[in-house]
Amino acid sequence: MVWFFLVLVGILVPAVHAKTEQGDVSALTVMYGSLNYPSQLTGWKKSGGDPCGDEWKGIKCSGSKVTEIKLSDLGLAGSMGYQLSSLTSVTYFDMSKNNLKGDIPYQLPPNAQYIDFSKNGMTGTVPYSISLMSDLKHLDLGHNLLKDQLSDMFGKMPKLNYMDLSDNDLSGNLPQSFGSLSSLKTLNLQNNKFSGPIDVLAKLPLESLNVQNNRFTGAVPQKLQGIATIQTGGNSFTSGGNLNRQDHKDVKDGKGMSGTTIAMIVIGVLVALVLLLALLSRKSSSSSSASHFLDEEKLSERRSFTPLVSRELEPPSNFKELKSLQSSASIRVKSLQISPSMGVKRPVSEKMSSLSDAEFANRLNVRRSTSIRAIPYTLTDLQAATGNFATGRLLGEGSIGRVYRAKYPDGKVVAVKKIDSSLFQNGDPEGFSEMVTSISKLHHQNIAELxxxxxxxxxxLLVYDYFRNGSLHDFLHLSDDYSKPLTWNTRIRIALGTARAVEYLHEVCSPSSVHKNIKSSNILLDVELNPHLSDCGLAIFHERTSQNLGVGYNAPECTKPSAYSLKSDVYSFGVVMLELLTGRKPFDGSKPKIEQSLVRWATPQLHDIDALAKMVDPSLRGLYPPKSLSRFADVIALCVQSEPEFRPPMSEVVQALVRLVQRSNMNMRDDLSTSRRTDDSDQSDYY
Known part of the structure; x- marks a missing residue:
């Protein structure tokens, strides 16, 4: 009997002591390593341990689950790890006032109510996964190094009552989903580069608002002017814009000028300004009427090489570069004005106004050609420019229709996509008009814009810019005398740029847009070999056609057109990355049967260093960083997983590729002479 009691105690005591659930232990262990095992975190262990049973500094539990992480002002460095989503019971998460670096983890405790990462050195942008945290009440990301635009991700956060994004480098307009923050009482956005109006805030129950020192424009809505605490200085608001709740008293000076005198002076100044503006407008109109098409390709040849990744990861060294680029951008916009022979007038509202240095720096990495709208072309002009859609002008053909090269007498070249008329039921002109309106809203530097x-x-017919370097498919699979192998850095740049385009469609556009046709032949390369994803906004046609992406690009779950999703896009993008790594086609019937399907052949070898080295595109001749190759393979492996729920969102893919570039210390300013086509203005590349 005594023996039985001792055995029972031996079984039960360890079970009672080891209280913490394994998922929470694992997440905190990863965090501990990511923070470089700081001595300040007393009680923490490098492996195993019991955070709820023992005393781990800053950790509080309820039963066997971790509920609070309070590690503020401890001098911690490093990052927070990648398993935070396992902490499903954490409601309070405070890592403020430390020295944390890198991006905010995409995966955060999903049920958190209080998050404070303020006063660190975190980079990247606000992760889209915050949009899934419906219980979040307090969010403080202030005083970091966050940048880029905010995604339109605040539509399902009804409990958020405090948000601080101040003192970062965030830019762009406020997302419309801000208007859904029905409980928001305090909003701090000061000291960023936000632009546009703040009308979206007008209906919120705000009690404290600080938008100082941004680039906001328009007027401060009347409803906001009644807020108890409001600070709006340092913007470009119109009348009544600089509100800071300080009493303003009229100053009376007995020795000063009379009110009548002051009024006359003001009127005189206003009249002079009106006359001056009229004169400038007349000169501008005269100059505009004399403008004509410039060949974009010739213009690009005169620009210095400024590849995508170097612009995204490195701040501009000085504003001379920006002004040079601004000048090129201005010419680029003018080059899209329609010549008189086309019989189309460009609306006055579309003329590009000059930007200040600060404004241009703010917009440089956000979107391309945002002031350009799709304009109507006449069928007569397009027929003349394409030789009546002659076979010799055919660039490519797909399930939607054919693409032709159109060249005008002044040298301007565009690509014309002729959509199969059978795709429009009963010739529905309204359906086409709605589609054009939808596509025209897509603006991103890595998307082929309409x-x-x-x-x-x-x-x-849809008209796009013509990319003389053709498609990624051409570069990788059509060896000829006009091209040289893409360098490793250029391949990474193409992958990152394309990933950013897909991220824009998935996580910035509202509602999200599934591409459904991501493949190397739809990734077009400009003269600097920057990628531009085409066929965006045409997903509806892939539901109506019997064809799909083609053998090799389809995710396993896509057995019918309606099965395509954001996660199937991620899979297709993973296949494109495999093409970049191996130089092989997604499906190649000329290979041995075991090697015909690229994904099936490559996936088992992606984590085998020796096998990976043998898989690399032979045309690279071993000129690549081994660590970069391995990290690139890791990202591919995540994207091409057979189960869609395990594939990462595109924002996480982008972050992984950015980290790859940063850790590899790549010089992304490749010598283009090692990977570009020769100048052949009549070369017919697939669009």
Whole structure:
């Protein structure tokens, strides 16, 4: 009997002592390592341990689950790890006033109510996963190094009552989903580079608002002017814009000028300004009327090489570069004005106004050609420019229709996508118009933007910029005398740029846009070999056609057109990355049967260093960093997983590729002579 009691005690005592659930232990262990095992975290262990049973500094539990992490002002460095989503019971998470670096982890405790990461050195942007935290009440990310635009991700956060994003480098307009923050009482956005109006805040129950020192414009809504505490100085608001709740008293000076005298002076100044503006407007109009098309390709040849990644990861060294780029951008916009032969007038509202240095620096990495709207072309002009859609002008053909090269007498070249008329039920012109409107809203530096359209006599045509370097498919799979192998750095740059384009469609556009047709032939390369994703906004046609992406690009779950999703896009992008790594086609019937499907052949070898080295595109001739290769393979492995729920969101893919570049210390300013086509203005590349 005594023996039985001792055995029972031996079994039960360890079970009672080891209280913490394993998922929480694992997450905190990863965090401990990511923080470089700081001595300040007394009680923490490098492996195992019992945070709830023992005394781990800053950790509080309820039963066997961790509920609070309070590690503020401890001089911690490093990052927070990647398993925070396992902490499902954590409601309070405070890492403020430390020296944390790197991006805010995409995966955060999903049920957190209080998050404070303020006063660190965190980079990247606000992770989209915050949009899933419906219980969040307090969010403080102030005093960090966050940048870029905010995604439109605040639509399902009804409990958020405090948000501080101040003292960062955030830019762009406030997302419309701000208007859904029905409980928000305090909002701090000061000392950023936000722009546009603040009308979206007008209906919020705000009691304290600080938007000082941004680039906001327009007027401060009347409803906001009644807030108890409001600070709006340092912006470009119109009348009544600089509110700071200080009493303003009229100053009376008995020795000063009379009110009548002051009024006359003011009127005189206003009259002079009106006359001056009229004179400048007349000169501007005269200059505009004399403008004409410039060949974008020739213009690009005169620009210095400024690849995508170097612009995204490195701040501009000085504003001379920015002004030079601004000048090029201005010419670029003017080059899209339609020549008189096309019979189309460009609306006055579309003329590009000059930007200040600060404004241009703010917009440089956000979007491309934002002031350009798709304009109508006439069928007669497009027929003339394409030789009546001659076979010799055909660039490519897909399930949607054919793409032709159009060249005008002044040298301007565009690509014209002629959509199969059978895709529009009963020739529905309104459907085409709605589609054009939708596509015209897509603005991103890595998306092939729509510049024109035409719907006449049963023809539905979309007009895009022409990319003379053709598609990524051409570069990788069509070896000829016109091209040289893409360098490793250029391949990474293409992957990152394309990932950013897909991230924009998935997580910035509202509602999210599934591409459904991501493949190397839809990734177009400009003269600097920066990628531009085409076919954006045409997903509806892939539901109506019997064809799909093609063998090799389809995710396993996509057995019918309606099955495509954000996660199937991620899979297709992973296949494109495999093409970049191996130089192989997604499916190649000329290979041995075991090697015909690229994903099936490559996936088992992605974590085998020796096998990986043998998989690399032979045309690279071993000129790549081994660590970079391994990290790139890790990202691919995540994207091409057979189960869609395990594939990462595109924002996480982008972050992983950015970290790859940063850790590899790549010189992204490649010598283009090692990987570009020769100048052949008549070369027919697939669009």
């Amino acid at each position: 510049i024109g359209h035409c719907s006449e006599q049963g023809h539905n």
